[in-house]
Amino acid sequence: MTSAPTDLAAQLDRQDPLAGFRERFVGAGDPLVYFDGNSLGRPLRATGPRLQRFVDEEWGGRLIRGWDEGWMDLPHRIGDDLGRICLGAAAGQTVVGDSTTVLLYKMMRAAVAARPGRTEIVIDRDNFPTDRYVAAGIAEELGLTLRWIEVDTTEGVTAELLAEAVGPATALVVVSHVAYRSAWLADLPELVRITHDAGALILADLCHSAGSVPLALDAWDVDIAVGCSYKYLNGGPGAPAFVYVASRLIDELTQPIRGWIGNDDPFLMGPSYTPAPGIRRFLSGTPPILGMLAVRDMLELLEEASIDAVRDKSVALTQYAIDLTDEVLAPAGAVLASPREADRRGGHVTVNHPAMREVTARLWAQDVIPDYRDPGGLRLGLSPLSTSFGEVERGVEIVRATLDALTA
Known part of the structure; x- marks a missing residue:
């Protein structure tokens, strides 16, 4: 050079x-x-010292009292911060917990159940493998059909391609906001409009955009979004994922993996399951507190910048x-x-x-x-x-x- x-x-x-x-x-x-x-x-x-303080003071010092003193609310607090700083989402619609794969399964399964009588999931062949694998598994489980969108691997899903794929049989559209291979940035508001005109729900994978590309999930009328926190959110290896559910859908959707933390009264330990009010109903197991701490550090930095x-x-x-x-x-x-x-x-x-x-x-x-x-x-x-x-x-x-x- x-x-x-x-x-x-x-x-x-x-x-x-x-x-x-x-x-x-x-x-x-x-x-x-x-x-x-x-x-x-x-x-x-900042994350190393914060983790050390957590081990010494909160985990080591407060022990199980930590759940009552803030840990139980951490998935919601970080979710609200993430929504405000990065996602364009009002409070009460985003929560952190589980892996990306588990959240994709739960939300795809909930979405198709909310559109009974519809038999197709629309997804592109160049979507991230996990998204395709989960969608295929749900289709096999429920006897649904995958309607594939063929895309140029140097680009991604366009409005024209989606309009050709959706119809009265479409229950759910699954699309990545940023394509993992090409970095194609989808026109998500237009894809949402096309999906809704067909009477279906849309799930946006935000793994390659959250923390890098500004989002306006509320303004764009997105139904559901799932993303990871170890890429541009710097949460570290295996850090928990997050899920956004539009407030208008929270009471309508029923997630399929019923765990104690998503119950109305987690500590009642009662004989039956009643979904918690609000976004917490989409959690299943014990919140991964350690895995959230680095995400909190990065959100503070993103808000500053x-x-x-x-x-x-x-x-x-x-x-x-x-x-x-x-x-x-x-x-x-x-x-x-x-x-x-x-x-x-x-x-x-x-x-x-x-x-x-x-x-x-x-x-x-x-x-x-x-x-x-x-x-x-x-x-x-x-x-x-x-x-x-x-x-x-x-x-x-x-x-x-x-x-x-x-x-x-």
Whole structure:
């Protein structure tokens, strides 16, 4: 590369209003290039001491009294904060608990039960595997049909494709707000309108958008949304997922996994189950308190930075990655597999080349950490608060050198 892009990266970092947040993440100043923040976000420096204090003071000091002193309400408090800061959701509609897979099952199952007589679940073939697998399992369980939307793997579900797929038999539409492979940013308000016009419910997977792309779930009239907290919400490996249910649907939906925490009076231990009022009815088991603490730290940081500013940085980072792809990687035969339009692109960029699987393995050995997605896709996940423009440039240069070494 010439010196101009290096100068440009330094200039972009100097002009970045969020640059100061980077030092708050463990390892963000190291030479390692981290292109996988959309799979597992870096931990915050504040999280280690907070966890230690929790062990010493709350868990170790208060013991079981902690449930009465705040732990029981933590899934709701964090859910409300998440709704306010990231999701565009009023209080009482978001709660944290269970894994993404479990919540997807519970909410898909509840949604189709709320549309009796309808026999189809609409989902695209390039949706995240878990979403497809769960939908297929529910279809087999209930004798329903999956109506597949065929999509371009460099794009995602468009309004036109969805309009062709839905109809009077549609019970539920399942769509990812940001496609995991291409970063296609769906026009979720329009997809909601099309779904509702067909008389169906829609479930939005927010795993690749929550904490990176501003959302307005209430204003968009979204029915149900599920997302994880270990990507852009930096909750750590296996951190619990969250579910949003529009207030107008909370009393209508019946979740299928009845556990003690979702009962009206969890400590009554009575002979029968009565769903709790409000969003708590969608919980099942004991809340994973430790797994929520890092999420709380990141939400505080996101509120300080503002989700709109985070989105602006994300757009700038991904545009810079695209510019570098055109200049540095395209001459080696690589092809952009993500949208060029910022309003159709989430927080990552995918670049295709037949050698990218082997390139990825070699990059990991050089402390450059992207991930790989078939067919031939190197995915650059750029977490806005912990990634610099210089890091993006350095990583792309090493990708090119590795690609050249493999294909020479």
